[in-house]
Amino acid sequence: MTATHESPAFLGPTHASPVQEGGEGDAWVVETLRRHEPATMHTQHPVVWDRAAGSRVYNREGRSWLDWTSGILTANAGHARAEVVDAITEQARQGLLHAYMFPTRVRARTVRALSELTGFPQSVLYTTGAEAVEGALKISSRHAMARRPRSAAARPSVVVSFEGAFHGRTLGAQLSGGLPAQRDWAPELDEVFVRVPYPGRGEGWNTEVIEDALRKAGAGPEDVACVVGEIYQGSTLRQIDPEAARALREWCTRHGALLIFDEIQSGFGRTGALFAYEHIGVRPDLLLVAKGLSGSLPISAVLIGDERFAANVRPGELTSTHSGNPISLAAAEANLALYADGRIVAEAARRGRQLAEGLADWAARLPARRRIIGTMGLIAGVACTSEDGALDPGASQRLAAECIERGLLVCVPSTLGGAMLKIMPPVTTSEDELAESLALFNAAADAAQCS
Numbered sequence: 001m002t003a004t005h006e007s008p009a010f011l012g013p014t015h016a017s018p019v020q021e022g023g024e025g026d027a028w029v030v031e032t033l034r035r036h037e038p039a040t041m042h043t044q045h046p047v048v049w050d051r052a053a054g055s056r057v058y059n060r061e062g063r064s065w066l067d068w069t070s071g072i073l074t075a076n077a078g079h080a081r082a083e084v085v086d087a088i089t090e091q092a093r094q095g096l097l098h099a100y101m102f103p104t105r106v107r108a109r110t111v112r113a114l115s116e117l118t119g120f121p122q123s124v125l126y127t128t129g130a131e132a133v134e135g136a137l138k139i140s141s142r143h144a145m146a147r148r149p150r151s152a153a154a155r156p157s158v159v160v161s162f163e164g165a166f167h168g169r170t171l172g173a174q175l176s177g178g179l180p181a182q183r184d185w186a187p188e189l190d191e192v193f194v195r196v197p198y199p200g201r202g203e204g205w206n207t208e209v210i211e212d213a214l215r216k217a218g219a220g221p222e223d224v225a226c227v228v229g230e231i232y233q234g235s236t237l238r239q240i241d242p243e244a245a246r247a248l249r250e251w252c253t254r255h256g257a258l259l260i261f262d263e264i265q266s267g268f269g270r271t272g273a274l275f276a277y278e279h280i281g282v283r284p285d286l287l288l289v290a291k292g293l294s295g296s297l298p299i300s301a302v303l304i305g306d307e308r309f310a311a312n313v314r315p316g317e318l319t320s321t322h323s324g325n326p327i328s329l330a331a332a333e334a335n336l337a338l339y340a341d342g343r344i345v346a347e348a349a350r351r352g353r354q355l356a357e358g359l360a361d362w363a364a365r366l367p368a369r370r371r372i373i374g375t376m377g378l379i380a381g382v383a384c385t386s387e388d389g390a391l392d393p394g395a396s397q398r399l400a401a402e403c404i405e406r407g408l409l410v411c412v413p414s415t416l417g418g419a420m421l422k423i424m425p426p427v428t429t430s431e432d433e434l435a436e437s438l439a440l441f442n443a444a445a446d447a448a449q450c451s
Contacts, residue, residue: 026059044411045404052079055429057409065409066437070426072411073379076268076292077338078428084295087334088327096326101319106329113336118275120287120303122310125323129264129290132300133228135318136286139302139310140226140258146312147256148222157225158217160210160257162198164236194219198233199244206244207251221255226286228260231276235415237374237381237422242280249282258285258309264300268292268339269427271377272349279376285309294331295338298322348427351434352377355423358438362445369395370450373420380423383416384450391419395450402444408437 026048034042050060055078057065070076077084091106099107107125114123124139126132141157196213199205210227214220227248232239252259261284266276270292273279277287286309290300304310310318322328338344356375359382363370368389373381384395396412396419403410403421411422425434 026061043414045401047404047409054078054080055426055433063407065404065407066425066433066440067409068403068423068425068437069409069411070424072291073265073270073424074291075295076270076427077295077335077344078426081295081335081338083334083338084331087330088297091326091330094326098322099324099326100321101324104324104326104329106326106333107324110329110333110336113333114301114303117336117339118287118303120305122304122307124302124304124310124318125329126290126300126302126320127298127322127325127328129262129288129300131320131323132264132288132290132302133262135302136228136260136288137226138317139286139304139313140260142312142314142317143258143309144225144256158192158194158214158219158223160194160196160213160224160227162229162233163195164198164233164238198229198238199241199248200238201241203241203244205241207247210251221251221257224255224257226258226260227252228262230262231266231280232271232374232376232379234265235413237376237379237420239374239376240280242282245280245282252285260284260286260288262288264288264290266376266379268335269345269348269377270379270424272345272352273377274339274342274345276376293335294328295335297325297328297331299325299328299332344427348378351425351427351429351431354431354434355380355425355438358434358441359423362438362442365442366450370445373416378425378427378429381420382423383419383421384445384448391416393417393419395448396421398448399445399450402448403441406440406444406447408440408444 029048030046047057047065048059049057051058052067052071052075055067057067057079067075067079071079096104111123111125115121124135126135137159140159144157194213194217196209197205211221214223229240229248249259251257261277263275263277267289268274268291270276271279275287277284283305285305287303287305288300289303293299293301352375355378359372359375359380362382363372368387369385371383371385371391373383384392384399386392386395400410400412400421411424412418413420413422425437429437
């Protein structure tokens with residue numbers, strides 16, 4: 001699950017004063033962005049962020065919103081966390097802003113901290129989630145080529161992924177994704193990227209679907225370099241079935257394929273565990289993290305469960321210009337330290353239960369018109385429905401606008417036709433803040449006729 005896919009058009013007018021001649025107010029910002037960027041960049045309600053702290057976002061006039069977006073799952077430990085800000089500031093004062101792949105102390109401390117926190121002995125640092133996906137595909141392919149007989153090594157290394165998946169916007173990430181509309185710009189490589197139904201809870205999934213799909217692609221289990229999936233799908237919030245996940249783990253081990261879990265959205269306390277795979281007791285070979293890794297700045301990583309997996313990657317094949325950026329690493333190091341004692345994750349689990357209960361009450365007030373699409377810790381999806389039970393994108397987008405009008409910042413993804421509100425507050429949101437935001441949400445739903 002990487003850089004996300006949130007994208008219906010702007011939902012309403014900007015919360016700002018009129019454009020001022022020669023000024024730079026919020027309305028000026030919105031108008032200037034509209035003029036100088038493609039329309040595809042303007043995907044959410046035009047709330048112009050001026051600053052953010054903890055669980056709140058502020059505009060220039062001082063108006064605040066309780067944040068149900070976490071900067072799209074980035075500010076898990078809260079916006080502008082003091083420890084992270086101090087680390088960024090101190091690193092900048094040292095005068096080291098860039099170092100490419102030359103060794104630095106902050107890089108050494110960060111990869112060590114990652115290993116100590118996660119139990120994965122090695123990591124490869126990148127800047128974005130999509131870049132981490134690409135790195136993981138390369139590691140998997142090199143590992144697969146090395147374990148095959150020489151006569152077979154030239155064959156493509158097959159990537160198995162799941163329908164409905166989202167792994168990023170670069171070519172490899174989109175081809176391994178399962179959202180057809182998001183890869184219709186790219187060439188299809190069905191002999192390399194094989195997609196199968198997602199093993200959702202209670203759906204009776206088994207690994208035979210993989211072997212059937214491989215046969216149709218003219219391949220077999222011995223050709224598979226990796227299977228990449230999400231514990232919950234960022235696009236639909238469907239959750240993996242634990243029994244199916246265990247079968248998938250056994251299948252990958254038996255055939256020598258690497259199992260990759262994309263936890264770019266779900267990591268660092270989001271689901272009430274440090275990583276979502278802990279809920280199902282299935283450990284991947286490669287773990288992809290980003291977003292909540294630094295709590296602020298661009299950094300991602302491929303976590304490697306066994307050093308043999310990357311042993312056959314050639315020198316220089318995994319490097320990236322900004323992957324060891326000292327400022328981003330300083331933020332990550334400070335952010336990782338926040339999770340060391342487990343208190344943030346434990347509190348996130350409690351807040352997740354509070355959110356689930358609050359949304360259940362919301363839906364129960366009018367079950368024919370309100371639907372909970374999925375919840376897992378402090379991630380949830382809800383939608384408004386029409387009288388016949390169909391998803392109602394218009395009503396859901398009115399609900400989003402009403403939330404923002406009342407001081408609750410929400411996100412509307414493009415998936416499910418723009419009908420789902422994705423709820424993802426910082427995992428450090430307090431009990432009182434979550435109660436307040438749920439009250440705002442209920443009031444907005446009533447006003448938006450999500451009723």
